[in-house]
Amino acid sequence: MQLVWLGPAVGVLVGYGLAGGGALGLLGAVAGGLLGRQFDIIVQLSNGLYQMGHRQSSKRGGDIQAAFFECTFLCLGRIAKCDGPIKPEEIQWTERVMDRMALSPQxxxxxxxxxxxxxxxxxxxxxxxxxxxxxxxxxxxxxxxxMEILVQGALADGDMHQREWAVLTHIAGSIRFRVKRLEAIVRSSQAFQEFKSQHSETGTEDDPQKDLLRAYQVLAIEPTVTDEELKKAYRRLMNQHHPDKLVSKGLPESMVEMAKERTQAIRAAYEEIRNYRAEIADAG
Structure with missing residues (x-):
């Protein structure tokens, strides 16, 4: 129950006291009561607007998540089929997305x-x-x-086919996503898969320079960047893929694990480059 009498009551007492009591005090009390009532109306209106805004914000978040979910699986199906019969790797990637999202049976x-x-x-x-x-x-x-989820779906069989690229560019155009950004995602995702595979397999040997190049590609930068540019690229990517920030913008919470996986690879790539540069500096 709202205390609708509180503002007028306080106004009456304050008005009566400021007017010095007596007849003037009565007039002051009336004026104070009216002002107190106006104050209550303003407070109630503000609370109503806040609650309305909060409900609208929650609804927007739900709408974003529903649209994200719908388009993710629609487009994964489109990409898997566009270049012919669907391959087992493409089904496995889609199932992996479902597992990462911890979906209910329904x-x-x-x-x-x-x-x-x-x-x-x-x-x-x-x-x-x-x-x-x-x-x-x-x-x-x-x-x-x-787009990163879709690109990884297209690369699930180890290659980017021409028809898959055509579908990806069409999807990108439909959501006003620049092709240059898409091209950068493809390069980064290819390096991401190779880098993650190399670091998840124990006992395997690889050319250190090749692995280092993958690390640069994961961060979408050239090996010639300065240390300051390296740090800026790392911070930018971590900011883009930070799970909490993505969820606050509408990413379904069930997809946080996929975002974490990406940030772990970004951090590992950054550390590998930093360690390499530190070794070169010490040797020099």
């Missing part, structure tokens, strides 16, 4: 339904992509994460 069924719908190349999915663009607005980091 959500998995919805994801499979969307994937199957995306496989039908005759179905137009431009409305869904437009909806994703509209819901995300200027949240470019969400669209970046979305």
């Amino acid at each position: 959500q998995k069924q919805n994801a499979i339904r969307l994937f199957d719908r995306g496989k039908d190349l005759k179905i137009d999915i431009s409305k869904e992509l437009q909806n994703l663009h509209d819901k995300c607005g200027r949240r470019i980091t969400l669209l970046q994460m979305f």
Whole structure:
């Protein structure tokens, strides 16, 4: 129950006291009561606007997550099918995305339904992509994460086919995502997969220079960058892929594990480059 009498009551007492009591005090009390009531109205209006804004913000977050989920599996199905029969690696990647999202049985069924719908190349999915663009607005980091998932799906079989690239560029155009950004994601994702594979397999040997080059590619920079440029690139990528920031922008919380996996690779690549440069400096 709201204390609708509190403002007027305080106003009456303050008005009466300031007017010095007596007849003037009564007039002051009336004026104070009116001002107190106006104050209550303003407070209630402010609270109402805050609660309305909070509800709208929560709804926007839910809308973004729903659009992200829908387009992710629609487009994974489209990419898997566009270059011919779907390969086992492409199915495995889609299942891995589902596992990383920790989907419930019902959500998995919805994801499979969307994937199957995306496989039908005759179905137009431009409305869904437009909806994703509209819901995300200027949240470019969400669209970046979305395209990274699709690129890794296209690279699941170890190669980027011409038709897959055509579909990716079409999707990018539909959500106003620049092709240059997409090209950078492809290069970074290729290096990311190789770098992660190399660091997850114990006992394997690789050319240190080749591994170092992959680390630079994961950070999307050239080996000639300065230490300051290296640090800036690292911080920029960590900021783009920080799980908490992505969730605050609307990324489904179930996809946090995928974001963490990316940040771990970014951090490992950065440390490898730093260690190499430190060794060179010590040797010199």
